[in-house]
Amino acid sequence: MTTIPINTQVLSIALDVPLYQTFSYIHDVPLAHGQRVLVEFRHKKVVGFVWNEDKTILPDKLSLKPILEVYPEIIPDDIISLIKFCADYYHYPLGGVIFNAIPKILKQAKLVNLKNTRSVVASSCRQIYDKQLNYEQKIIFDDICQHFTHFFPAIIYGITGSGKTELYLQLITEVLKQDKQVLVLVPEINLTPQMLERFNTKFKDKMIAILTSHATPRARYLGYQSSGNGSANIIIGTRLSVFTPFKSLGLIIVDEEHDQSFKQNDNLRYHARDLAIWRASQIGIPIILGSATPSLESLYNYKQGRYHLYKLNKRAVTNAILPKIELVDLNFYQANKGLTQIVVDALKLRLERKELSMIFINRRGYSPVLSCNECGWVSQCKQCSTTMVYHLVNTHLKCHHCSYTVAIPKKCPTCKSQNLQALGDGTQKVETIIGELFPYSKIERIDQDTTSTKSAWQDLYTKIHNHEIDILIGTQMLAKGHDFHNLTLVVGLNIDSGLYSYDFRASELLFTQLTQVAGRSGRGDKKGQVLLQTKYPGHELYQYLVAHDFSGFINYLMTQRKSLFLPPYTHYAMLRASGKNILQVIDYLQSVVLLMQKITIPGITIYPAVPSVIRRLKNKERAQVLIQSVERRQLHMLFDRLIPLLKQMKPKYAITFSIDIDPYEI
Template identity: 35%
Template sequence: MGAFKPYKKIWPLLANLYLESRAYTEYGTTREKEEMQTTERHAPYGTVRVAVDVPFAGEGIFDYHLPPSLEGEVKIGSRLLVPLSSRQVEGYAVEVIPVDDRAHLKDIIAVLDEAPPLTPELIALARHIAGETGASLYRALLAMVPTFLKSKRREIIVWSAESMPLIVLPEEEALLLYVKKRGRVPKARLVQIFPDALETIARFEQMGWLKTDYELFDRSRSKQQKAVRLVSDAENKMEREKLRGVKQRAVIEALLGASDRTMMQDELFEKTGATHATLQSLVARELIIIDTINTYRRPEIASTFVQSAPHVLNTWQARALDTLMEGFQRGGDQPYVLHGVTGSGKTEVYMAFVERILNAGKNALILVPEISLTPQMVARFTGRFGESVAVLHSALSDGERYDEWRRIRQGEARVVVGARSAIFAPLSDIGAIIIDEEHEASYKQEEMPRYHAHRVAMWRARHHRAVLVLGSATPLLETYAYALAGRYQLIELPERANRRPLPEVRLIDLKKTAQTYPLLSEPLKAAISERLMRGEQTILLLNRRGFASVLMCRACGHTIGCPHCDVTLTYHRGEEKLLCHYCGYNEPYPERCPRCHAPHLRPLGVGTERMEETLKTAFPEARILRMDRDTTSRKGKHEELLGAFHAGEADILLGTQMIAKGLDFPKVTLVGVMLADMGLFVNDFRAAERTFQLITQVSGRAGRGTLPGEVIVQTYHPEHPSLRLAERGDYQTFVRQELERRKAAHYPPFYRLALIKMAHRDPAKVKTWLSEVTETLRAHVKQDTEVIGPAPAERLRLRDRYHYHTLIKYRHEQAMSELIARVFQPYLDVWRKHAVEVSLDIDPYTL
């Protein structure tokens, strides 16, 4: 197969691309300014600017005086405890001003860490993110630190009288004496000890005997262990001491045979049967020393690995590596798009490139889209690079994540593999940033700050002069368009690494095909049976969890909905409950209809839980694994399920989109898409693209070994262009058609988008406020900017709040977030008073 040849018809479409990536190659003055801002500085004296969390207060930056007692301890990036109004809050030092204004400023109370958790580079990056997203600087900074480094606030009950009140009830007296004796007691502790604590506290606060204070408590703790080591002249002392105890001699012999004559205390106990008393006796005889040392809590998958050797690259992979190394030599002058078919060996190219980067003295950062991908990716990178790999993703415990972060911060890890937030890893000397499956929606943060990992990666790559690699079999349409236009450099891997053909894809029209079971057509059923007979494996994708999406009464037609949201409740049979997937509301499965009280409730729709039951009935001999949010909520379940399937302990893997990409199982020869129409007709300009990507990605799980693969896609709309083109694997035609549609409708990559969202319990008020904001905005934007709305969100009511939004399409607005912030300014006090939820999303991924 030759190189991909972009259609000539695509080129005229690219003339009006939004000039988003121009800044990528503009170093010069801009870069020098950034370097000046990110130079690490101690604060010898004077004023420190601190970013704190203050809603509706602009950037939330306040000046504080640096007292003499803290001179030399505060640096840019230090986490501080500072006074704000009547409370103490956490903040981050973002600037040092050599002006001593102690007469007008409050003192910094404390420095919370020995070393700053944020580097000067990350402080500058946070300013950039805050400016792009409209978030406060503190919120941008907070997104960069692990959970363990985020202090929690707790209420403290303080004794504030000279003597006890004259008349109190016995139970009240006990609580008051408890507080009086200690002076300050956490409120939570009082609630645990005294049954009526809340009422008692409220009463005596009003009378003046008690008051509530607030304090921050730090959760960052290193894991400590005991290490036992022999003293330098232990052999000479042993001759004099003449040890007679069997366990004492066993301890000495074990330490003599250990590296550096040192062993961890727990390991020593297990190996020798010694006890604490045994060790204390040896300490008293000055034969051993017991040290307390800090250790790392390593994720199991990163600490247990099998060393692997590099594969020999094929011609296409070798060309790709050469191109990336040329970019590295040029100082990462532009992003690179690694567009390779599924199974083309993109990961092997990543690892070969990282190896070259490490040999050049630089470090590497690799992002994967979801935690389901991380086990296989981590296993491959640790197999190649060993202990130098650190892992960062949400499935780790707080302690594991904190310790991996410490290893990176202290320069002990040179390769970081993780999900979206790993883009903020405090890695220095970065030579390569790789975003695998770059098209994935999970790279966009949906909470404030609403950053996209792409744009953050571009900033960091520019700062470090590193190579940014965007890899995918189905690149984001914007990414591919920029590559075709020459903004990014396109690298192609047009064939599978093992030269096996791509799997055959078949569309099955569910309207015309018999189904013995719901969503299990006869062709798919026959194909699964064939794989079971041959001892091969099958992957089935159904992108909806639960047993049934609707519970309907056959007597009156009533469907049971969430009382807080405009959605129906999903039936989860395993727990016999109805659950809202938006707000978490749940209720027991009802015996009768809540409207007409008839006992004729019927589950409608199919989720993964129901499909698992169907498969067990249809294939009683099959071993089936289900992988969705319900089955992977416990720590380590992703690794456990994927490991079991890889080891051949199951015949069928059924799951949601977490199984659709990046996984490599050589024995999988059949992939079934149970219903391709999900998500195809939602009100979102990316719906067709997402469907094409999902089908192409999950199809790529079949036939990756030596056996041929087959893909069966079930649908009620086989005529849809996205499905037809995915069936043929025709990415080029899909790109051309989708670009034509987006250009006509003024969507990315030809226009940028901004989305203002507003929510409140009163729908009339929220619509009025958003209408005023929208009209003000219309009066201040450029002529070719479109302001659409306000309009109700697709789901109007969620969590008892009514949601409306306004969409802005623009090309020439240079500072959209700043303009919207100015429009918001007159309303901030009113919105705060009425608890209005307002958000701004620049470049939203979903509408």
């Protein structure tokens, strides 16, 4: 019979498995909460983290496996609390949350080796900003400075070009003076070279760690470490940076807080802004939510008295005013190859004046679909219930959901006709049309296909600065935070699709994008013009847009959402499942619905299981169940009771199941 030493410890270990539980292992001495270890699980050596919990029934030590190795890294206490909150709030397996939150390097089953490390500090700067706050900025600055010692959630609602960044820089300066650290969360593509340059110039003698998806795993880990030990003063990063440990955090800034990229739409479906607010509340520090178009959720919190609101109504550059937004009625003005004469004339005028123009069309590729004029065949993706996009560069058809790519067929695959046609417009098609119209103009296309390299944005800025571009054509990437020199004309094409969408957030998104895109023009001393081609010029959304009446639009949206019982007036959760066969997926979800119906909690509406909007994605059939709750507390009660029941309900088929709290994909 095997004997084990009397002082052997039973430790709970969190592993990266989609199960709502930890696993018991033994070790000869106690280990710290959050300690990284190596264990054997299902005949594999895997990394786990010690997660000691109160256990009423201890498992039999004899049946347990030992911890194989103890690594030196320990998840710091502040991140332990955040992970716990995140697992509870999003009803996600604890191990899954940990492995989402930690740097990649810590997931490897080996010792961390940091030889040959390159610096994480951002490159040095060239431009000098010697700026002072204007009257509006100064009042806000003084007020926020009064609240450095406690939790203080504040929205800074500043029109485009009103100098939000300058205000951030001054606030950060104050926090750094107190030997505290600052976390700046930015949307992925919003970390422009300009913004970085301003930070580097302002904080020359400080250490700034940049944590975006472009950072190598090593750089990410170094940033994580230097933040935790207090050597980095400022962390600028995308949504994942919300899980960065800090020695002494004094301020969080969420720039462009309305941006939907703060919400992760797979695995752990967390919202970085919401987690950041929770962190600030735990530590007792201010958090700034900055935007020219704050989200409805944040404004709702302001109206409820939970957040503060500051407004910046003036553009920071003296004499710069908001551009004039004009609607071009497509029922009245005929478009030739997608462009009305008004737009063509406006572009011509900018070329003559040597000013920059920008054309916004929110679809990349040449055409969204290739179709047969004889039999109606369309370029359907083999793996998804979507069409494949016609790409002119390296001519091919590509699915934007799964990246499946094929050569362009010369003949229709069904009827062999050669009468094929690319339907609809994308950035590449507009680029071709503009090139034909203005053969001597210098055109640059900006979309996911052209900006994948690290230096793409820097190159673009250099070109704009050197007057090497006349017309920019691009997707919503152009809308984000950029400050393009000499830009006086913005044209919006194919914008109407967001008006009548199944997604209740679509009109908010459209308004935000158009406001942001329009806001790129006329930021200097030259007046800007915005031309939007639309078939629905009378639509309320456009009327508010033309009047630059964001508050009016928000009130209109809030009234609408309230009367339709939509968030933020109610709380949503979405159950998602996917598998090989749609009937099996729906069948599984329906059985979960039955379980939920037995848990009687008032104020909750459970809708039947239906196929998702994109029903087939990457060869998986998908369905969903919407759950609506008057109170958030009740929604959490429902899932707290449901999850233990789910353990006993194994699906008959291979089905992936997930819970999405506060979903963005409807």
